[in-house]
Amino acid sequence: MNRLFPAAALALLTTAAQAQTPVLNVLTYDSFTSEWGPGPAIETAFEAVCACDLVFSAVGDGAELLARVQLEGAKSEASVVLGLDTNLTAQAAATGLFAPHGQTGGNDLPVPFDDPIFLPYDWGYFAFVYDNTKLATPPTSFEALAASDLKIVIQDPRSSTPGLGLLLWVKAAYGDRAPEIWAALADNILTVTPGWSEAYGMFTAGEADMVLSYTTSPAYHLIAEEDAGKSAAAFDEGHYMQVEVAGKLAAAPQPELADQFLAFMATDAFQSVIPTTNWMYPAHMPEAGLPEGFAQMITPAKALLLSADEAQAARKNALDEWLTALSR
Amino acid sequence: MADRALSLSAAGLAAALFALLLAPLVALGLSFDGLTLGAAEAAALRFTLWQAMLSALISVGLAVPVARALARRRFRGRGVLISTLGAPFILPVIVAVLGLLAVFGRAGWVNSSLGALGLPEFTIYGLQGVVLAHVFFNMPLAVRMVLQGWQAIPAERFRLAQSLGFSPADTLRHLEWPMLRAVLPGAALVIFVICLTSFAVALTLGGGPRATTIELAIYQALRFDFDLPTAARLALLQFALCAAAYLLATRLTLPSSFGAGQGRAGGPPAPGGWRRGVDAVAIALAGLFIALPLLAVVLAGLPGLGDLPVQVWQAAGRSLAVAGASTALCISAALLLALAAARGRGWPALAATLPLAASSLVLGTGLFLLLQPYVRPSSLALPVTVVINAALALPFAFRILAPEARSLYSDYNRLSRSLGMTPWARARWVVLPRLSRPLGFAAGLVAALSMGDLGVIALFAGEAEATLPLLVQRLMGAYRMETAASAALLLVALSFALFWAFDQWGRRHAAI
Incomplete structure (x- = not known):
């Protein structure tokens, strides 16, 4: 077999050469591990305490991540999967590929969150972001948005995790009235993009008045670009949360290191990197608090979040309603 | 003799292409029940x-x-x-x-x-x-x-x-x-x-x-x-x-077929x-x-072009290498199939058309499943990308080469035979001068397409193998829309430069 696949032999040799330093493989999404994401700083900090080599491997985004876990199955080299959100965790748990994390010690989320398999590492609120130099009085609810002639760009829930988040936001806020809200919003939706990047790119290019993103998105512009021109609109219905979690694989090649990494996730060395690299709220407030600029972000009056099982149960129906309302 | 060798290798290539396109479907568990x-x-x-x-x-x-x-x-x-x-x-x-x-x-x-x-x-x-x-x-x-x-x-x-x-x-x-x-x-x-x-x-x-x-x-x-x-x-x-x-x-x-001319360009x-x-x-x-x-x-890209992060240049180098390898592979395959098609057979054209309809996501996922038992997928990121890019660009190269290969064959085959030219002499004095214009255009297009393709690398690449298009996507994912626009401009400029260089080469060497 190895004559057919010399690369396999090569891979084995390299693994053998590094045997003295154990390798912890963490599977995550692309923007986490990119040069501009939290990955590099977290890698340095963890390697300083673990006597191991932390290797991130990345796929596109949260949804792709789950698909990848299922593709690799029990053969995965990864011990930890980082970057699923709670809209996907029921499906992830059902694969049976994950093991309980066994960590204790809670978290600082604004809603009670306790899952035996998945540990949160950051969170945020979905919100519509707008340019405050062009729009003085943003809408304060989905109904006000639907009544306005503002144009928004959203992401497709069939290909994007924020898109799925919006679907469940409307469902959590309006329940059976969701189809009616979508029908009313139809003429405000300029277009639907496959992922977050395209939508946000269209918004910053001035093509749309608002874009579905996060309440913390303006912090990027404020802190990294010193541009106070972007704001998130506060909606009276409350804002749906995205809770990003990590879990240990049942077949983890490095179970102890995986446990150590999950415990490390709750420490300041990990958490203090999150706000200005992932532009989300840390799941455990660092001692030094949040960076300046985050104080200017809106705080929703109400946090909405369906449990993993509710989200899973609501998804198909909500998607059909969305398709029906927008396909007309 | 040479004809037979050509047909055989083209047939082998076509079979390999069908396998490359269809094996991933089988790996994904294609079944024929419930095709509604x-x-x-x-x-x-x-x-x-x-x-x-x-x-x-x-x-x-x-x-x-x-x-x-x-x-x-x-x-x-x-x-x-x-x-x-x-x-x-x-x-x-x-x-x-x-x-x-x-x-x-x-x-x-x-x-x-x-x-x-x-x-x-x-x-x-x-x-x-x-x-x-x-x-x-x-x-x-x-x-x-x-x-x-x-x-x-x-x-x-x-x-x-x-x-x-x-x-x-x-x-x-x-x-x-x-x-x-x-x-x-x-x-x-x-x-x-x-x-x-x-x-x-x-x-x-x-x-x-x-x-x-x-x-x-x-x-x-x-x-x-x-x-x-x-x-x-x-x-x-x-x-x-x-x-x-x-x-x-x-x-x-x-x-x-208009018959052979003296090869003078004149236009209508x-x-x-x-x-x-x-x-x-x-x-x-x-x-x-x-x-x-x-x-x-x-x-959009000009303002940030001066201060692109170093990763962008590294990724650009990787993309150029991938494009070079894909182009060599793709052009050889396309030329082989085009010459085989010129002898009046239909299957080379079909084999060279099907990759157009391939979903790169399906192809990538299927290959991932096929390779994973034997090898770490990330160690094959660049080779797999080279092969897939070459396969996906093949239809374009083939379409560009095929018509000219056909007229070349019908116009010059008998003459070359009667002169008793060796295959090598034929390639040097008949095929290359006649085909250099479409070859240059095709190579340029393939090189540029391979620079820009994203579909498959995203499934395989780890941290170290990012190509330029993947990096553009990562920059956008990190809110860096302006830097992404500049990196995209660099990508376009490099793709276009490659395209231009090959295209010019082809036009310069066209029919003496």
Whole structure:
């Protein structure tokens, strides 16, 4: 077999050469591990305490991540999967590929969150972001948005995790009235993009008045670009949360290191990197608090979040309603 | 002897291609029970077919007058314009969409001008936007293919026509129409099949879920539902549509042969009068339509070009290496298949057309499943990308080479044989000089396409293997829209430089 696949032999040799330093493989999404994401700083900090080599491997985004876990199955080299959100965790748990994390010690989320398999590492609120130099009085609810002639760009829930988040936001806020809200919003939706990047790119290019993103998105512009021109609109219905979690694989090649990494996730060395690299709220407030600029972000009056099982149960129906309302 | 060796290696190559395309479907668990379509899938199929058909017909329809004008007029900047025709096709999708929006979007130049004149706004979102974008991508490609057809008519034929006192209508009927019947079905087929697998353009400019294509359904099945058999089934549907389109195009194609000429480039005669004005308008409109979105891409990227992070340059180097390797692989394969097809067989053309309909996500996922038991997928990121890029670009290279290979064969085969030329001498003195123009164009296109492709590398690449398109995506994911625009400009510039260099080489070495 190895004559057919010399690369396999090569891979084995390299693994053998590094045997003295154990390798912890963490599977995550692309923007986490990119040069501009939290990955590099977290890698340095963890390697300083673990006597191991932390290797991130990345796929596109949260949804792709789950698909990848299922593709690799029990053969995965990864011990930890980082970057699923709670809209996907029921499906992830059902694969049976994950093991309980066994960590204790809670978290600082604004809603009670306790899952035996998945540990949160950051969170945020979905919100519509707008340019405050062009729009003085943003809408304060989905109904006000639907009544306005503002144009928004959203992401497709069939290909994007924020898109799925919006679907469940409307469902959590309006329940059976969701189809009616979508029908009313139809003429405000300029277009639907496959992922977050395209939508946000269209918004910053001035093509749309608002874009579905996060309440913390303006912090990027404020802190990294010193541009106070972007704001998130506060909606009276409350804002749906995205809770990003990590879990240990049942077949983890490095179970102890995986446990150590999950415990490390709750420490300041990990958490203090999150706000200005992932532009989300840390799941455990660092001692030094949040960076300046985050104080200017809106705080929703109400946090909405369906449990993993509710989200899973609501998804198909909500998607059909969305398709029906927008396909007309 | 040489013929037999050629046929055998071409057959082996075609078999390998079919295996590369179909094995991933099997790996995903393709089964033949329940091949019926759900209501949503049927709607996606209808939209997919409709937009692909419109895009192909409009692209080809517009390409004819532009190509004819370019074939018979000589003006300053003509060479630059012909080279620029390759540019839209090699733009990364998201870059092209943002470029088109800067021109045709809500806040774009066209609507600002319309607004200033008090005219109603043009909305790009809808079927019109999808078709507009597909025409932007593909019409220039069609122009190049048709232009090549015009240039392939030996100058002697036009001179003969002139001395016989042909009117422009006679020339059209006896010389140009047969050429168009030989070239247009193939060009339309290629564009139709490219548009079959469109996903990001169709969704983003289509304005919402009405514009759902089969490719999006595949995406959903693979990513959210993890329903691999459904993805395989839909991917097979795309192949079936591609094969049907291929058969239709083959029926519509008339083989054309004008006989051998002395290989002098001359182009058709340039009639004066109102036809001159029509040609000028065709060239000007096509030029503007192509240049304005490109200009928007350049303007967006210029400000940040000076301080690109070092990773961008490393990724650019990796992308260039991938493009070089893919090009060598793809051109060799395309030449082999084109020479085999020139001997009148049908299967090389089908083998060289099917990759167009391949969903790169399905291909990548299937290969991942196939390779994973034996090797770490990330250690194969770059080799796999090279092979897939070469396979996906093969249809273009083949389409460009095939017509000329065919006329080369019918015009020179007997002569070469009677002279008793060795295969090597034949390659050196007959094949390469005759084919260098299409070879250069094809190599340029393949190199540029390999620079821009993203589909597969994203599935395999770890931290260390990022190519430039992947890096553009990572920058956008990290809110760095301006840096992403600059990195995208670098990508476009490098792709175009590659394209230009190969294309120039081909044109310089064309028929002595």
